[in-house]
Amino acid sequence: MKAALRATGLFLIPYSINLTLYTISFYLRSVLREVDIKLIPSHIDNEPIIRKKIAQKLKWKGEPNFYFKLVKRSIDARKNPVMYQLRFLVSSDSNIQSDADRIGINYRESGSGKRVIIIGAGPAGYFAALQCLEYGLKPIVLDRGKDVRARRRDLRAIQQLGEVNPHSNYCFGEGGAGTYSDGKLYTRSKKRGHYLKTLKVLVDHGAKSDILIDAHPHIGSNKLPGIISNIRNTIETHGGQVLFDHYV
Numbered sequence: 001m002k003a004a005l006r007a008t009g010l011f012l013i014p015y016s017i018n019l020t021l022y023t024i025s026f027y028l029r030s031v032l033r034e035v036d037i038k039l040i041p042s043h044i045d046n047e048p049i050i051r052k053k054i055a056q057k058l059k060w061k062g063e064p065n066f067y068f069k070l071v072k073r074s075i076d077a078r079k080n081p082v083m084y085q086l087r088f089l090v091s092s093d094s095n096i097q098s099d100a101d102r103i104g105i106n107y108r109e110s111g112s113g114k115r116v117i118i119i120g121a122g123p124a125g126y127f128a129a130l131q132c133l134e135y136g137l138k139p140i141v142l143d144r145g146k147d148v149r150a151r152r153r154d155l156r157a158i159q160q161l162g163e164v165n166p167h168s169n170y171c172f173g174e175g176g177a178g179t180y181s182d183g184k185l186y187t188r189s190k191k192r193g194h195y196l197k198t199l200k201v202l203v204d205h206g207a208k209s210d211i212l213i214d215a216h217p218h219i220g221s222n223k224l225p226g227i228i229s230n231i232r233n234t235i236e237t238h239g240g241q242v243l244f245d246h247y248v
């Protein structure tokens with residue numbers, strides 16, 4: 001019977017209609033558009049105005065019942081009035097996944113993994129240690145200086161007494177050279193891994209999620225030491241080690 005229908009082409013008609021309907025519904029579900037709009041600062045949290053602007057940009061007909069998610073934010077202060085420039089992902093699906101959402105990070109319990117000795121608990125050393133955890137390797141980080149809180153006492157000695165500890169100062173110690181800066185994060189490099197992964201690691205360890213969307217993000221000098229301690233905690237709770245006062 002099937003063979004007879006196939007021969008006349010009748011078998012194929014419902015199948016092709018099905019396929020078309022499936023394709024249309026799939027397309028509708030996965031429509032994702034990038035839309036740039038400009039807003040004055042007082043409208044930055046005004047959802048109806050943002051929705052209206054996006055609808056205008058899309059030349060949307062009918063009820064603007066789409067979903068949107070902010071993925072980039074910058075301020076143009078060159079002219080008056082100052083304007084926010086915003087980029088949204090717009091979709092018919094409520095579950096909008098940005099590039100940052102799609103980055104998965106999985107630290108494995110690595111206490112019994114192969115040992116990797118890392119010299120220096122600066123950004124390079126700590127991010128190398130986190131990468132080891134993703135591979136199931138056991139990182140052992142050695143630093144000549146002290147942990148980020150004890151290090152602060154040595155900075156006070158520099159400022160107040162002019163005494164410099166050669167192993168614990170503005171350059172050396174946990175967190176490395178930029179620990180007491182405001183933590184600007186302007187790189188947009190994708191050469192050796194996506195910069196968004198670095199930002200996501202920082203958010204997972206206590207930085208504001210704003211750094212994922214701001215064009216000129218910074219962590220803030222008050223937050224950096226806490227984030228560095230949290231990264232050490234991740235290394236240690238997954239079986240790695242961080243050893244201070246270890247001059248190599």
Ligand SMILES: Cc1cc2nc3c(=O)[nH]c(=O)nc-3n(C[C@H](O)[C@H](O)[C@H](O)COP(=O)(O)OP(=O)(O)OC[C@H]3O[C@@H](n4cnc5c(N)ncnc54)[C@H](O)[C@@H]3O)c2cc1C
Pocket residue numbers: 119120121122123124125142143144145171172173174175176177178179181182183184185186246247248
């Ligand atoms: C004041 C200042 C502000 C900055 N602000 C920013 C900013 O806002 N944004 C930004 O992206 N970058 C900033 N930077 C640059 C940034 O800090 C560096 O690019 C970054 O610290 C380099 O990381 P690193 O891990 O390679 O080296 P380092 O940060 O230098 O870390 C090296 C680590 O190794 C340890 N070490 C050194 N020798 C030995 C040894 N023989 N044995 C054991 N341990 C050792 C040190 O104690 C140190 O912890 C700033 C730098 C400074 C100085």
